[in-house]
Amino acid sequence: METLYSVFIDPFVQMGQMPDFFMQVLWEGLVSGVLYALIALGFVLIFKSSRIFNFAQGIMVVFAALSLVGLHGFLMPVVGNEFVAAAIAMPLTLGIMYALAMSVERVVLRPLVGQPDIILFMATIGITMFLIGFGEFVFGGENKVMITEALGIPTGAIEFEPFGGFLLLEEKDVFAVVMAIVLVVSLLVFLNKSAMGRAIRALGDDHQAALSVGISLSTIWVLVWFIAGVIALATGIVWGARAGVSFALEVIAYKALPVLMLGGLESVSGAIIGGIAIGLLEKLFEIYWGQPLFGGNTETWFAFIFALIVLLFRPQGLFGEKIIERV
């Protein structure tokens, strides 16, 4: 009875008693959810256009952030002004992400065209390891601080007083959410309105048909990996501003995986909705159920178990394409 009470009633009573704290939790969940959604979006784009389950997406986030901070560090003594250094480091980092996309396509994907999915998946884990080693080798393995101020990201906090309580929104979190929205909207416009975007969607629908109307596979792959790199950079900047830049950030890559399960591997909207849902739910679960009942730190597995349960009822995810199997 005691347990039932603490599972089914207590958490909701707490939510009702402290609505300001509840809203704070929701906000924190929303922010991390948005970031999960961004990483998942990178996965989805690559999966749609090439059927590659890109495990390296999470590491690309770290690598992009690391390159930005590292380049900024190299440039600072030369230029002297941190804003100028950031202004130079930013396009250089984008260049690095493009070079990465090019070399991944050339060195890894092209020789492996037509191999089974699992081989390509393994190859992306190989890329992951390479990027970890390379990033640490070039920029050093120690923890770094994201160059928040040089990039002009606001660092203050906004305070509200809803229901006579107290709600604190950090401005960089607001920035993260706004940036994510801008990024997603421009991506959707790009995918739906531009010729290149149409080509990407065509490849996602049917490789052979897309090839036969003259869409170049390698161009699109480079493009898609580059877009994924840009998304990774954006995610890396905002996540780095919250938690510092190190390879410990890699764990958020794993968080994007249940988002993919939930939203479906091919669905852009699924990635966004799934990401936000996972972010909100895992935060709520951790605060109201995890800490009192399970001793905390449930965030490592909650998303996976939740997605697993959803998947038992919908094997293709909430928004995935219906799986039709023929013999």
Next chain:
Amino acid sequence: MFYRTSGQFKTTYESDQALFPIKQDMILLAVILAAMYVVFPMFASEFTFKALLVPVLIYSLASLGLNILTGFAGQLSLGTAGFMGVGAYACYKITSIFPEMNVVVALFLSGFFSAAVGVAFGLPSLRIKGFYLAIATLASQFFLVWLFEKWAWLYNYNASGAIEVRTMDIFGLVVTGPNASPVVQYYFVLGIVSVVTFAMINLTRGRYGRTWKAVRDMDIAAELVGINLMRAKLSAFAVSSYIVGIAGALMVFFWKGAAEPNLFDIPMSFQIVFIAIIGGLGSVMGNFLGAILIVALPVVLNLLPGMLGLNIGSATMEHVNVMVVGSLIILFLIVEPHGLARFWALIREKLIIWPFPH
């Protein structure tokens, strides 16, 4: 020349389906076994045992377990290390609840616990396929590691939160704990790995193995020819987790001597997946080849600069190491996606017809 098959006639189906259809294979295996059982222990140093021989054997066994599931039954799993952890913790609990029990018996018993957990986490495989299943197995990975941390009963309420293996002996011979000699531990691991491998070679050739392969190649087709999918998949999960659990228990009891929960975290899972894939999915021998490559490579890479007289900091070396392993994985996948086992098969075929091209 060495692999000439002339004069070896097969007059019955039994001889055609035999474990060693060619006599030379048997000789080769005998040579390898002799090397493992007699030659290595005579010459190997303590470092070689601890850093190369024992790890290679244990990782081979874990990879063999994974290969049963992924290579034979076609269910991609990324949660291997979690099941190894279950085996290790189960063995730890069994030996601390029944201190008198023979450690080998405890080892084989602990496999049943990981098998049970494996079946439980294998249940979604009946509904979910492909990458969705792979991510689902990650659920077990994260959940189990969390459980090892939070459930104090598992590590006997130790202050350190780690499990430490006490000294245990079999008939007066110290086999575990800090005082055990590496040679004895090596022989134990080798013996257990040999037995399990032999059992698995035969299991995969038999009815179960063929059922799994049918499910792997196309599960709907397999169902249509009358294979019970549920039984096939769950049995694959059970056998696989059983072996993986034993490997985990071996790792803690006969190699590391102690373990913290994060030992069984995701990097180890990936390492084992690598071994299985580099070695060759759907091959028993491939696991050993892959383990030799993946486990031995970093050790050799670490020794290399010293041999060449270069002075590189250990941190830098670590980074270069990861980079090199990552690139080698990609290289191997490009050169031979079917793994080292296929390499050996090609070489063997060439040897049989040598010196003729066809």
